[in-house]
Amino acid sequence: MRIATLSWLAPLAGTAVSITIEPTSADSIRNAASTVAFDLMSYYRGNISGETPGILPQPFFWWEGGGMFMTMIDYWRYTGDSSYNAVTSQALQAQVGENNDYMPQNQTKNEGNDDQGFWAMAAMLAAETNFPNPPQDKPQWLALAQAVFNEHASRWETEHCGGGLRWQIFQFNKGFDYKNSISNGAFFNLGTRLARYTGNDTYAQWAEKIWDWQESVKFIDADYNIFDGSSLNENCTVISPLQWTYNAGIFLHGAANMFNYSKGSSIWRDRTAGLLNTTARVFFNQTIMEEQACEQPNTCNTDQLSFKAYFSGWLAATTILAPFTESTINPLLASSAVAAGQQCSGGASKSQCGFRWTQRDANDGNFGIGQSMSALAVIHSAMVTIPRAAAVIDGGSTGGGSTGGGGQPGQVPVTGSAPPSFAPVTNSTGGTSQGDPNAGIGTPGRESVMIDVIKTTEKDTVAASFLTAAVALSVIGGSFIMVYE
Ligand SMILES: *[C@@H]1O[C@H](CO)[C@@H](O)[C@H](O)[C@H]1NC(C)=O
Ligand SMILES: *[C@@H]1O[C@H](CO)[C@@H](O)[C@H](O)[C@H]1NC(C)=O
Ligand SMILES: *[C@@H]1O[C@H](CO)[C@@H](O)[C@H](O)[C@H]1NC(C)=O
Ligand SMILES: *[C@@H]1O[C@H](CO)[C@@H](O)[C@H](O)[C@H]1NC(C)=O
Ligand SMILES: *[C@@H]1O[C@H](CO)[C@@H](O)[C@H](O)[C@H]1NC(C)=O
Ligand SMILES: *[C@@H]1O[C@H](CO)[C@@H](O)[C@H](O)[C@H]1NC(C)=O
Ligand SMILES: *[C@@H]1O[C@H](CO)[C@@H](O)[C@H](O)[C@H]1NC(C)=O
Ligand SMILES: *[C@@H]1O[C@H](CO)[C@@H](O)[C@H](O)[C@H]1NC(C)=O
Numbered sequence: 001m002r003i004a005t006l007s008w009l010a011p012l013a014g015t016a017v018s019i020t021i022e023p024t025s026a027d028s029i030r031n032a033a034s035t036v037a038f039d040l041m042s043y044y045r046g047n048i049s050g051e052t053p054g055i056l057p058q059p060f061f062w063w064e065g066g067g068m069f070m071t072m073i074d075y076w077r078y079t080g081d082s083s084y085n086a087v088t089s090q091a092l093q094a095q096v097g098e099n100n101d102y103m104p105q106n107q108t109k110n111e112g113n114d115d116q117g118f119w120a121m122a123a124m125l126a127a128e129t130n131f132p133n134p135p136q137d138k139p140q141w142l143a144l145a146q147a148v149f150n151e152h153a154s155r156w157e158t159e160h161c162g163g164g165l166r167w168q169i170f171q172f173n174k175g176f177d178y179k180n181s182i183s184n185g186a187f188f189n190l191g192t193r194l195a196r197y198t199g200n201d202t203y204a205q206w207a208e209k210i211w212d213w214q215e216s217v218k219f220i221d222a223d224y225n226i227f228d229g230s231s232l233n234e235n236c237t238v239i240s241p242l243q244w245t246y247n248a249g250i251f252l253h254g255a256a257n258m259f260n261y262s263k264g265s266s267i268w269r270d271r272t273a274g275l276l277n278t279t280a281r282v283f284f285n286q287t288i289m290e291e292q293a294c295e296q297p298n299t300c301n302t303d304q305l306s307f308k309a310y311f312s313g314w315l316a317a318t319t320i321l322a323p324f325t326e327s328t329i330n331p332l333l334a335s336s337a338v339a340a341g342q343q344c345s346g347g348a349s350k351s352q353c354g355f356r357w358t359q360r361d362a363n364d365g366n367f368g369i370g371q372s373m374s375a376l377a378v379i380h381s382a383m384v385t386i387p388r389a390a391a392v393i394d395g396g397s398t399g400g401g402s403t404g405g406g407g408q409p410g411q412v413p414v415t416g417s418a419p420p421s422f423a424p425v426t427n428s429t430g431g432t433s434q435g436d437p438n439a440g441i442g443t444p445g446r447e448s449v450m451i452d453v454i455k456t457t458e459k460d461t462v463a464a465s466f467l468t469a470a471v472a473l474s475v476i477g478g479s480f481i482m483v484y485e
Contacts (some may be wrong), residue, residue, distance in 0.1 A: 003329075011143055018343065018363070019341040020328070021338050021382070023046045023334035023337060023338055024288075025378035025386075028384070029078075029079075029337070032344075033078070033079050033380040034240070035077050036351065036353060036372060037072070038361065039081075039347075039353070040373055041084055041087070042349075043056070043057065043369050045085070046087075047073075047090060047091075053087075053090045053093075053094035053095075054095040056068065056369060059449070060369060061115070061217070062095075062107045063119070064369070064370070065119075066120075067118050067310055069122050070118065070121055070360055073090045073122065075380050075421065076131070076382060078316075078380040078381065078422065079380055087131045088131060090374075091140075091384055092123060096139050100143070100144060101439070102116045102119040107483070108169075108170075109170070109172075109210055111169060112165065112168045112169060112183065113152060113169055113186065113187070114167065114180070114183040114185075114186050115147060116151070116186075117190065119189065120147075120148035120149070123142075123144040124194070124197075127140075128425060129431065129433060130432055133432060135142040137416055139358060140433050144436050145190055145435060146435055146439045147439035148435055149203070150438070150441065153206060154244070154440075161179055161230070161235055162213065162217065163182055163213040163216075164233070165184050165187055166179055167179065174327050177233055178229055179229055179230060179232050179236055180230075181228060181247045182246065183248035187206075187210055188251065188254045189253060189266075190203075190213075191426075192255075192257035193257050195257070195261050196257050196261040196426060196450075197424075198437075200407045204261060204262075210451065211226065211254075214226075218239060219236075220251065224271075224274040225278055226248055227242065228241075229480070242293050243293060245289070245307045245311035246310045248311065249312075250310070252275045252312060253317050255271045256321040258271075259271075269322075271351070272325065273323050273324075276328055280328055280329075284295070285358050287335040288335055288336050288339045289312070290358055291305075291307055295356055305374070306374060307370075308374035308378065309377035310377070311335050312336070312378040316333060316384045317334060318382075320422050320424070320464070330384070331383040332382050337381070340374070340375040342360045343356070343359070343360075343363055345361065352372065354366050357378075383422075386403055401437075464473055
C-alpha cells in the first residue's frame with residue numbers, strides 16, 4: 001500500500017505547481033485536504049483575541065461560518081485530522097445565541113431560515129459523527145438541531161402557496177415575501193436526519209410534508225429539477241428558474257436519509273435516484289462539478305462560491321446512506337477532486353485553489369473562502385470512494401472520538417488511518433449527543449429576543465406582523481404556543 005503519496009507536479013516552464021491527487025489513495029486525499037484546509041483556515045480570524053468566534057471576515061455573511069464549520073467537521077470525519085476540532089467546537093458553541101437556537105442577538109435582525117438552518121445542520125453533523133460533545137452545562141449538538149427544527153416547524157405558513165417556510169424570519173427583511181428551496185430544504189434535511197438519528201417518526205412526517213409541498217408548488221418539478229423559489233405575492237406561481245448545487249444536494253441527502261430511515265422504501269429510492277439522475281446531468285461538466293448558473297460567466301457571488309462545498313459533502317453522505325448511489329456518485333467525486341486539486345496552485349501559499357475546476361491546471365486566479373472551502377470539501381469527500389478496508393493503513397487511531405487541539409495545522413501525520421466506517425451514528429448505534437425534543441420555541445426567554453429585535457429596528461409594523469404570525473403558529477404535536485403575548 002502506498003503511504004505519503006502526495007506528489008507535486010514538477011514545475012515545468014509555464015505550468016503552475018498544483019496538488020496532484022491520486023484518487024485511489026487515502027493518504028493522497030488526506031494530504032491534499034490538509035494543505036487546502038490550512039489555506040482555508042488561514043482566512044479565519046474568529047479565534048484570535050478580540051475577534052468573535054464563528055464570524056468570518058467581511059464581506060461574508062453569518063451563515064457561511066456555519067457552512068464552513070460544517071465542512072470542517074466533515075474534514076475531520078473523513079481524514080481523522082483533529083487539528084481544527086477545537087476551533088470548530090468553539091465557533092459552533094459561540095453562535096448558539098441566548099436561547100440555544102442559533103439566533104444570536106447580533107444576527108437576528110437579518111437572519112433567514114436558511115441561515116439558521118446551516119448552523120443547525122452543522123450541529124446535526126456533529127451529532128451524527130460523534131464530534132466531541134460540548135461540556136454538559138452547554139447546549140448539546142442534537143438539542144440545537146432540534147431547536148431549529150422546532151422553530152422552522154412553527155414558522156410553516158399556509159396562507160400563501162399552500163404551505164412552506166418563508167425565506168426570511170422577520171417582516172422587515174427583504175425576502176420575507178419569498179419562499180425558497182434552500183430554507184425549506186434545510187428544514188427538510190434536518191427533519192430527515194432527526195428522524196434517522198432519534199427514530200422519532202414525527203420528524204419523518206414533517207419531511208414528507210415538506211417534500212410534498214416542494215413538489216406541489218413545482219419548486220421540484222417532475223424531472224427533479226430544483227428551482228430557487230418564488231415570491232408569495234404570486235402564490236408561488238412565478239418561479240425563479242435558477243438551479244444551485246446546494247439545493248440539489250440538500251434534497252438529495254435528505255432523500256437518502258429517508259431512504260435509509262425507511263429501510264429502503266421504493267418511494268424514497270425513486271426520489272433519491274431521480275434527484276441524482278438530474279443532479280449528475282445539470283451540475284457536472286464532463287464529470288467535473290460546476291456551479292452551472294454562474295461559474296462559466298464568472299458571476300458567482302460570495303455565497304454562491306461556497307455552494308459546491310456543501311454539495312460535495314451531501315453527495316458523499318448520500319453514498320453512505322443509499323449505497324446504490326455509489327456507482328454514480330463515486331466517479332463524479334473522484335474526478336472532481338482531481339480537477340479541484342489541479343486548481344490549487346495560486347496565491348502566496350502557492351496552493352490556493354481556483355474555482356473553475358473544469359479548467360484543470362490553468363489556474364483561474366479566483367481565490368477566497370468559498371473557493372477554498374469548495375475544493376477542500378470535494379477533496380475530502382472523495383475519501384468515500386475508497387473501499388473502507390483499503391483506507392486503513394496502519395490500524396492506528398480513528399477519527400471518531402478524537403479531541404480537538406492536537407496536531408500542527410498543515411502537518412498531519414500521513415500514517416493516521418481512516419475511520420473504519422463513515423456511517424452516521426444514531427441514538428441506538430453509538431450516538432452520544434443529548435437531545436431535547438422540546439428545544440426551541442417555548443424556551444423561556446425566546447420572546448425577549450424577538451422584542452429586542454423589534455426595539456432595535458423600531459418598526460411598529462413588525463410587532464403587528466409578529467402577532468399575526470404568532471396566532472397562526474401551531475407547534476408540532478398539537479400544542480399551541482403563543483410566542484408573543
Ligand atoms: C486559531 O486556530 C488556528 C487553527 O485554525 C490555530 O493554529 C491558532 O493557534 C488558533 N489561535 C488562537 C489564538 O487560539
Ligand atoms: C456580538 O457583537 C459584539 C460586538 O461586535 C461582540 O463583542 C460579541 O462577541 C458578539 N457576540 C456574538 C455571539 O457573536
Ligand atoms: C395558492 O397555491 C396553493 C398551492 O399551490 C393552492 O392550493 C391555492 O389554491 C392557491 N391560492 C390561490 C388564491 O390561487
Ligand atoms: C432514542 O431516541 C428516542 C426518541 O427520543 C427515544 O425514545 C429512545 O429511547 C432513544 N433510544 C436510546 C437508546 O437512547
Ligand atoms: C443505511 O445506511 C447504512 C450505513 O451506511 C448502510 O449500511 C445501510 O445499507 C443503509 N440502508 C439501506 C437500505 O441502504
Ligand atoms: C434521467 O433523466 C432523464 C431526463 O429527464 C430521463 O429521460 C431518464 O428516464 C431518467 N432516468 C432515471 C433512471 O430516472
Ligand atoms: C465545461 O467546461 C469547459 C472548460 O471550462 C467550458 O469551456 C465549457 O463552457 C463548460 N460547459 C458548460 C456547459 O458549462
Ligand atoms: C417526537 O418529536 C416530536 C416533535 O419534536 C415531539 O413533540 C415528541 O415529543 C417526540 N417524541 C419523543 C418520544 O421524543
